[in-house]
Amino acid sequence: MSGQAAGSLRRTSGFLRKELLQILRDPSSIALALVMPVVLILLFGYGVSLDAEHIPVAVVLDDRGSASQDLLARLEGSPYFEPRRVSTVTDADALMARHEVQGVVRIGPDFESRLAATGTAPVQLVLNGVDSNRARLVEGYFDGIVGTWAAARIARGEAAAAPLVTVSPRTWFNADGRSTNFLVPGLVALVMTLTGALLTALVVAREWERGTMEAILVTPLRAAEFLIAKIVPYYLLGMGGMTLCVVLGLLLFDVPLRGSFASLLGVGSLFMLASLGMGLAISSTVRTQFVAAQASILAGFLPAFFLSGLLFDLDSTPLPIRLISHVVPARYFVGASHTLFLAGDLWSVIWPDVLALAAMATLLIGVARRRTGIRIEG
């Protein structure tokens, strides 16, 4: 019995050793597992921002009064806007048409007089609504500026009657309202999907393409030993990529990690195992790297991108999409990751995600185990 165990251990460690040597010698696996996370985080951190800042707007100021001057000064002082003075509405429209400005602010000639007479006066805001999300954001910022301007007037006694109800907003978890704080925790899931599903499916398909699988199958190596030797190195590689991602997020983008790193590692491990299970399940049926790449991008990467809540809040998506998202492992990890990064180790919130990930990891690795045979045919 112990002789058998020793044999099994030797086969597994021998195959594992081979796998590690191949990873070390293959620049493309290192690139996918460790360089890709860096590229993605830089791209998302610097390039993809869902925030709107320094928005160019054209300002047509037909009124010379102090109230409108004050409003303009506040616009100029805001980090969200970069106002450009133009003399006519026609010029402003031209700038809009050339995409040089995102919006037009127009203060009419009777602004001051109407304000003095009735206490209210209209300010026109024209927005480029092609990107509707962004237009809404800009509108919000503009409302905010007008609000503070009005409040200041009341404080100075220039305007009467404060409204009866005021809203004093406070944002929890991401007080600065920065999208990097939201993106980086989700990005971790993307990076781990790349290593877990894509890289693993590719390396197994490569063994088929190069004919080494056939030679390996005819040795006493068992299917379970094969799977363990494939899981361990890519698990380590994936967790390395995740750590890299987290460290860069903390250092470069000041993303807060309010929970513990240990919890993140724990939940991340479950997600990594689910991804590896998916990669190995794909590679148990696929024989070429081309198909392996397509299948793992369709089944792993794209859902992790669009159906995980990484970019969009899933609660605001249509019901069918929300239902589909429940079979995407990344969904649970992204949810847990958001909590761990932005709120803390709130186990009562994370538990359901952890259970779902554990179930999916077990299921997917189980499928891979069932489908991985010791013969050429399935």
Add this chain to the structure above:
Amino acid sequence: MNDGVVAESLRKSFGPGADALRGVSFAAGRGAITGLVGPDGAGKSTLLRLAAGLLLPDGGSVRVLGLDPDGEVHELRRRIGYMPQRFGLYEDLSVQENLRLFADLQGVVGDRRDEQFERLATMTGLAPFGDRLAGQLSGGMKQKLGLACALVKEPEFLLLDEPTVGVDPLSRRELWQIVDTLVDEHGIGVLVSTAYLDEAERCGDVVVLDRGEVLDIGPPARFAAAMRGRVFAVTPRPGVPPRRLQAALSGQPGVLDVSMRAGRVRAVAAADGEPIADLPALADDVAEVAATTPCFEDAFMARLAGRSERVQVRAPAVPERTAGGRVAVQVRDLRKHFGDFEAVRGVSFEVHEGEIFGLLGPNGAGKSTTFRMLCGLTSISDGEATVAGRDLRRAGKRARARLGYMAQKFSLYGSLSVLENLRFFGTAYGLAGARLRTRIDESLAEFGLGDRRRDTAATLPGGYKQRLAMAAALLHEPDILFLDEPTSGVDPVARREFWLRINAVALAGTTVVVTTHFMEEAEYCDRMLIMARGAELAIGTPAEIRATARSDEHPDPSIEDAFLILAERRTEAFA
């Protein structure tokens, strides 16, 4: 008795109409080598995979060492060795690391492992290359490493799937010596499939497979003996090119097989005493017809001749252009570097119009690189090359319009029909309208593709794909036809047919430049360059090359013998 591989009514199918084995029965004992030969799609690899338990049979049974590859697969795999095609090596691991992996997987450890490694290293000559990556070994070395990996555990039975494809003759000979030793000294059994019919002669028994059925089983000498009196060597009159004689003889009634051997045409008659000499087509060209000693190949070709469609290659009676005219390809001191590695180290030769010129050598000799430079597929590092009167380094594009190219791998569109493929390639070469239609009709007729014009290319049998590829390359009637390993991975029967077609193309006046790693195919060439390690090993007509190698020891060397002798002389010169 049930010591080796025993198959009984073994059946395997890969779907409707895709029967790989249709009731195969045979026994391959221990202490002997059993060969598996047959055309492509005969079921050789499937048979070996069933024996290794990589596939499960649909019917009948196979037992190896008395074990069932289904139920007792783990026990079986501890006791057999298997080498798949392409050797199954990890090219990014070193020789040592590959051996160590297979030793771990086979449970060979400690002192026993060290002893095995030393024994295998000595046996295969791999000892000095322990740290070299497998991917950087020559084809012959890879093959030996693959064998060493399969032998780590001292298997009781060895399964080899075309172990020598594309390997140089010297390594091929060495591999067979190793296998012979294993059988003689250790008493193991070997079942080996091969595309080289001369290798079949080295087996104790040969199983001839065709389309999933056993045609015959027996010792190769018995096959050969049955052919006595039916094999003739036909010597052409002086001045008559032997390949013209070959073309004339092929397809004659009563002639089953025609090949070239040492400057003479070898013909196999359908029955005893068939009056080959009396065939009217030969009257003017033949100097002598003599009965000669039959070999296994003659029997094999004769056995298969009746089973496949007869090839009728139409050759013009009188050559339209005679060889030895103007120079079609001129190469001087051609070199190619890949970084520090010099793949081609200064070769020079010329090819005359209407000639068949062969570039020969084992895989990795530099012949493919030389070939690609001539076709304009890769840049020239140094030296001069003129094709169809145009300097490749200056007017590569214009030179290319005058040449036809057939790639090693099937490079037509699998989802298009025969007709659509021809139309596309014709248009790509600038043919249009009535001219295109005429050329397509001519091609369909010439290559026997008429009945299959509507078939999708991917569904064509191997031989037909080859024909279509050649038809596409010839559609624009190029001055020079380049063929890159047209017979690699093609079975002996299809190879014969293909050379007849090449012959016909050349007889019609097209210059042909062809690469091959089958040394015996050199006989079909008018002149050839044999390369080894990037440089010229020999150049000349087959007769000239044989003459250089002739000695008291080898009074009548074949081209393959010549290669071995010349390679040996070169090694001695270095030492």
